[in-house]
Amino acid sequence: MFNEGRGAGLRLLAFVLLSLFFMFADHRGQYLRGVRDTLSIVIYPLQYAVNLPTRVGHWVSDNLQSRVELSARLEAARQRQLLVEARLEKFEQLKAENERLRALLHSSIKVAERVLVAELMAVDMDPYSRRIVLNKGRQHGVVSGQSLIDARGVMGQVIHAGPISSTALLVTDPNHAMPVQINRSGYRTVAVGSGVANQLTLSHVPNNADIQVGDLVTTSGLGRRFPAGYPVGRVRGIERDSSRPFARIVVTPSARLGRNREVLLLIPVESEPALKTPPVLESAS
Amino acid sequence: MTRFVRPGWWVIALSFAIAFFLTALPLPDWAQGWRPAWVGLVLVYWCMALPERIGLGLAWGVGLLLDVLGGTLLGQHALGLVLVAYITRKLHLRIRVLPLWQQAGGIFALVVGYQLLVLWINGALGTPVNAWACWSVALVSMLLWPWTFVVLRDVRRRYGVC
Numbered sequence: 466m467f468n469e470g471r472g473a474g475l476r477l478l479a480f481v482l483l484s485l486f487f488m489f490a491d492h493r494g495q496y497l498r499g500v501r502d503t504l505s506i507v508i509y510p511l512q513y514a515v516n517l518p519t520r521v522g523h524w525v526s527d528n529l530q531s532r533v534e535l536s537a538r539l540e541a542a543r544q545r546q547l548l549v550e551a552r553l554e555k556f557e558q559l560k561a562e563n564e565r566l567r568a569l570l571h572s573s574i575k576v577a578e579r580v581l582v583a584e585l586m587a588v589d590m591d592p593y594s595r596r597i598v599l600n601k602g603r604q605h606g607v608v609s610g611q612s613l614i615d616a617r618g619v620m621g622q623v624i625h626a627g628p629i630s631s632t633a634l635l636v637t638d639p640n641h642a643m644p645v646q647i648n649r650s651g652y653r654t655v656a657v658g659s660g661v662a663n664q665l666t667l668s669h670v671p672n673n674a675d676i677q678v679g680d681l682v683t684t685s686g687l688g689r690r691f692p693a694g695y696p697v698g699r700v701r702g703i704e705r706d707s708s709r710p711f712a713r714i715v716v717t718p719s720a721r722l723g724r725n726r727e728v729l730l731l732i733p734v735e736s737e738p739a740l741k742t743p744p745v746l747e748s749a750s
Numbered sequence: 751m752t753r754f755v756r757p758g759w760w761v762i763a764l765s766f767a768i769a770f771f772l773t774a775l776p777l778p779d780w781a782q783g784w785r786p787a788w789v790g791l792v793l794v795y796w797c798m799a800l801p802e803r804i805g806l807g808l809a810w811g812v813g814l815l816l817d818v819l820g821g822t823l824l825g826q827h828a829l830g831l832v833l834v835a836y837i838t839r840k841l842h843l844r845i846r847v848l849p850l851w852q853q854a855g856g857i858f859a860l861v862v863g864y865q866l867l868v869l870w871i872n873g874a875l876g877t878p879v880n881a882w883a884c885w886s887v888a889l890v891s892m893l894l895w896p897w898t899f900v901v902l903r904d905v906r907r908r909y910g911v912c
Contacts, residue, residue, distance in 0.1 A: 473836065473839065473840070476805075476807075477833075480810050481829060483810070483825075484810070484826075484828045485825070485829070486825075487824045487828065488826060488871065500814075500824065504814060504815055505818050507815065508770075508818050508819050511819070512774060514771060515774045515775055515776070519776070588774045589773075589774055589776050589782075589785075590774075590820050591821055591822045592785070592883065593877055593883070596821045639876075639877055639878050640876070640877060
């Protein structure tokens with residue numbers, strides 16, 4: 466135990482090289498997916514345990530509400546349901562009309578997306594990035610690259626779908642970028658995460674671009690990762706400095722990042738330019 | 751691994767599980783930079799107390815699990831923890847006889863090195879890094895070392911892990 470000098474040094478070198486190899490292989494592609502999958506199953510009970518107090522808290526607060534409070538919430542939900550249904554009636558009609566017009570123009574038909582509901586696990590990940598853990602994995606139909614939304618807007622995308630749980634990258638992560646469009650002017654650009662909670666920046670926008678504070682930013686559908694037309698956020702601030710080539714534009718994401726219990730995973734549909742196929746009238750489930 | 755599976759192996763496993771638990775426990779945003787390197791602390795303790803049993807292989811495996819837990823690049827924390835384990839094993843006879851507060855100083859240096867390595871890899875990947883977190887993590891780890899040490903020592907003696 467005391468004279469392990471050379472042997473220990475060699476072992477250290479072996480492990481350092483192995484780590485470097487792992488980092489390289491993990492960064493360059495999906496070579497180590499099996500390793501990550503296996504380890505993610507090992508780690509799952511632990512994440513479940515960390516999440517447990519939060520779940521119990523939700524359960525208790527769900528179960529300890531008074532009758533009056535519950536009926537008030539039910540009433541509010543019923544009213545909202547009515548409102549949404551009324552709006553949806555009109556939407557169905559508009560959708561049919563839109564599909565007819567698109568068919569007339571021989572342009573692609575937008576297929577209704579289907580969704581999968583997943584729950585966020587209250588587990589902290591690496592503090593230098595913005596990632597979350599979902600309680601659904603490949604066995605529930607989650608695939609890597611799937612977009613993640615909530616009721617208000619785009620949250621991010623799945624970067625690793627494990628067998629029983631998956632990891633998603635939030636739009637605010639500094640490594641995340643997505644093609645977007647200004648809803649009012651149709652100006653297309655890229656929204657990059659800033660690493661700061663609740664802040665995105667629009668990159669490489671010239672000073673004279675038609676963007677105003679308060680503009681709605683939506684996904685443009687370019688890049689084929691995110692479907693087009695989902696709200697991303699609103700422009701919070703614009704800094705135009707003529708000495709710099711590009712304007713600095715800050716966007717507040719509309720999704721409630723990190724404050725959700727339930728999120729929606731969009732199930733990707735083939736967006737081939739369907740020229741002559743009949744319109745698909747399947748509604749979102 | 752055969753050296754690891756000896757009487758009391760579950761105490762070691764449990765201590766690592768608790769360290770992982772504390773690493774994944776949700777904290778508010780402002781406290782993110784102040785979370786001590788729990789897994790590092792527990793690893794240093796076991797490397798110091800049982801160097802013939804806790805080796806580089808275990809440190810590497812634990813680091814790999816930490817990478818999966820944090821969603822970081824596979825091998826990032828594994829590399830850091832292997833180096834931490836190596837240095838601790840090299841110096842364990844000298845660290846053991848030091849008073850607790852001097853040990854804490856050593857822990858500060860170790861955690862700074864470990865965090866710098868992680869930050870350096872993050873930087874190489876193009877992730878903007880918050881260099882202050884490196885110091886705050888090391889500071890909190892240093893302040894918590896005496897407590898961790900005493901708790902783990904008492905547990906080790908009580909369950910006769912040797």
